[in-house]
Amino acid sequence: MQLTDKNLYSYCDNNPIMYVDCSGHLGVIAGTALKGFFGGLSTYVSDVVNNYIEGERGIAVLKPRSSAGEYVSSILSGMIPGTGLKNSFARIVTGVGSKYTVNYFFDKDNFDLSEIGSDVLFSVIGESLDTIIFNKIDKSIPKNYSSFKYQVSQVIPNISPSQVKNMLHIVNKSVNKVLNIVGFINSVTLNFIQEQMR
Numbered sequence: 001m002q003l004t005d006k007n008l009y010s011y012c013d014n015n016p017i018m019y020v021d022c023s024g025h026l027g028v029i030a031g032t033a034l035k036g037f038f039g040g041l042s043t044y045v046s047d048v049v050n051n052y053i054e055g056e057r058g059i060a061v062l063k064p065r066s067s068a069g070e071y072v073s074s075i076l077s078g079m080i081p082g083t084g085l086k087n088s089f090a091r092i093v094t095g096v097g098s099k100y101t102v103n104y105f106f107d108k109d110n111f112d113l114s115e116i117g118s119d120v121l122f123s124v125i126g127e128s129l130d131t132i133i134f135n136k137i138d139k140s141i142p143k144n145y146s147s148f149k150y151q152v153s154q155v156i157p158n159i160s161p162s163q164v165k166n167m168l169h170i171v172n173k174s175v176n177k178v179l180n181i182v183g184f185i186n187s188v189t190l191n192f193i194q195e196q197m198r
Contacts, residue, residue: 031081032081033079036075036076036078036079037075037078038078038180038184039074039075039076039077039078039079040074040075041184042074042078042184042187042188042191043066043070043071043074043187043191044066044071045188046066046187046188046189046191046192047063047065047066047195049188050196051065065195066195067102067106067107068103068106069098069099069100069101069102069103069106070099070103072098073094073096073098073102074095074187074191076094076095076098077091077092077094077095077098078187080094083130083131083134083135084131088127088131091123091127092120092124092127095119095123096116096119096120096123100116118194118197119194122193122194125190126186126187129186129190130183130186133179133182133183134179137175137178137179137182140175141171141172141175142168142172145164145168148164148167148168149161149164
């Protein structure tokens with residue numbers, strides 16, 4: 001075993017600029033749990049929107065409509081990080097598989113192939129939209145310190161290295177937040193459309 005055999009940045013999901021784990025105890029786990037939370041939240045928000053559109057008012061608008069399987073699906077698939085075909089496939093299989101497994105276990109629902117096909121189709125559409133949006137935004141993100149320093153020094157000639165580092169951190173953090181918000185909106189919208197089509 002060599003030092004070069006190890007991924008020195010696995011603790012921060014290969015992104016030491018965006019993710020910091022000073023204690024060495026949280027790392028990616030907290031971020032993954034948070035992503036799962038927002039996955040479940042997107043399902044709940046689409047439930048509330050659907051309730052409101054269908055005329056529910058007062059406390060009734062807050063009642064969840066989705067099955068336990070749909071919540072488990074959105075939480076688990078939300079916890080799978082990254083882009084690309086492999087991660088998209090993992091999210092689709094995990095999401096659809098967990099939904100029908102949980103629904104069968106709790107509700108003894110039969111497997112309806114047309115509904116499974118619809119879920120897979122909407123998952124593929126959602127993953128495709130996320131990938132397109134991510135790639136468009138990703139092109140605007142500085143790839144490394146040197147290229148960012150060059151771009152910034154064209155506008156601010158006397159900028160210090162620590163100022164460049166701080167600006168890079170702020171830019172990456174802001175872009176990451178935008179990506180999370182866009183992904184959340186995309187998820188809520190697709191959940192809403194799929195619910196309306198049922």
